[in-house]
Amino acid sequence: MTDPEPTKNISGGESGGGSEARFDPATAGTRAEAVVDRLGELYWTKTYGGQDAFECLVRTILSQNTSDTASQPAHDALMERYGPGDGAGDVDTDLVDALADADQQTLAETIQPAGLYNQKSARIVALADEIREEFGGEAGFDAFVRDDDPDAVRDRLLEMNGVGPKTADCVLLFAGGRGGVFPVDTHVHRIARRMGLAPPDADHETVREYIERDVPAEKCGFGHTAMIQFGREYCKARKPACLDDPEACPLADRCDQVGVYPASGEVVDPSDAA
Structure with a gap:
């Protein structure tokens, strides 16, 4: 299949650095x-940052409690209104400043496609204000995230709200x-427990601890994004590919099928598995 990720990295494009991991x-x-x-052989082995x-x-x-198809238009609209060179000012505009000073109702209307827009707009304005006060703006926050102890x-x-x-x-x-760093979303949480990579009753933090313990640091980034794609295509919550055809899943030989019962067609959360 064609690799849907760019040659560099999905988080920052070509300007964001990153390269293929071997x-x-x-x-x-x-x-x-x-x-x-x-998963790397199936999808991609890009590094991130x-x-x-x-x-x-x-x-x-913006992506919290919603899909990419909903959060992406909200992000694009936000950047169009508040990002550098757009409605918020000239090319030197600091996004932190623009959002710290934003009218919350206007921001809420801007990000409406993402859902929970009143809650998210209030959260974004408050975070921007907090980050401006503590770090001085985008550059200071960037330096903190990239250079301080992880x-x-x-x-x-x-400690930040939300x-x-x-x-x-x-x-x-x-x-x-x-x-x-291996972020755990609903796909990773489900797949790790279903496959037997973490205990069936593990919460998100416990799943993260197991995976970060067992996966080398340089593979965690693409492991995270590739596992999400695998969850969207094969290991779906209600109807995993193996339910009707064990050979339909490219990871069937690595999976414990916890909570998946092909004989009866039943699928339950791994924590509820017998």
């Missing part, structure tokens, strides 16, 4: 690493380019 699947030391290697940290934070907040960065992000573990990890990965 590895030998035969050297996988854990089952989780072997799964990630297979280089996206503007605050824009990445805003983009991830654990300290994660802890500080988690920033959960997945959002913090996405900022560390896509903006900071930090190795060893």
Whole structure:
């Protein structure tokens, strides 16, 4: 299949840096690493980093509790209104300043496609104000995310209202380019437990701990994005590919099928599996 990712990196495009990661699947030391290697062969093995940290934070907040098809138009509309060289000012406009000073109702109308727009607009304005006060703007926040101790960065992000573990990890990965960060969304949470890479009753943080323990740092980035794509195409929540045809899934030989019962056609959350 054609690799849908660009030659460089999806988080920042060609200007964002990043390159193809190379590895030998035969050297996988854990089952989780072997799964990630297979996903890399199936999709892509790109490294990440280089996206503007605050824009990445805003983009991830817009994506909360909605789909990419809904959050992307909201992000594009936000950047058109408040981004550099557009409605907010000249090419030197700082996005942090623009959003810290934004009228919340106008921002809410701008990001309406993302859903929960009143809540998200209030959150974005408050975060922009907080980041401006503490870091001085985009450049200072970028430097903090990219250069400070990653654990300290994660802890500080988690202190911000509306920033959960997945959002913090996405900022560390896509903006900071930090190795060893494997954000856990609903797809990763489901797949890791269904395949037996983490305990069936593991919460999102426990899944992250298991995967980051068992997958080399340089493979966590593409492992995260490729696993999400795998969840969209094959390991769906209600009807995984293996339900009707065990050979339809390219990872069937690596999966424990926890909560998936082809004989009866039943699919339950791994935590509810017998």
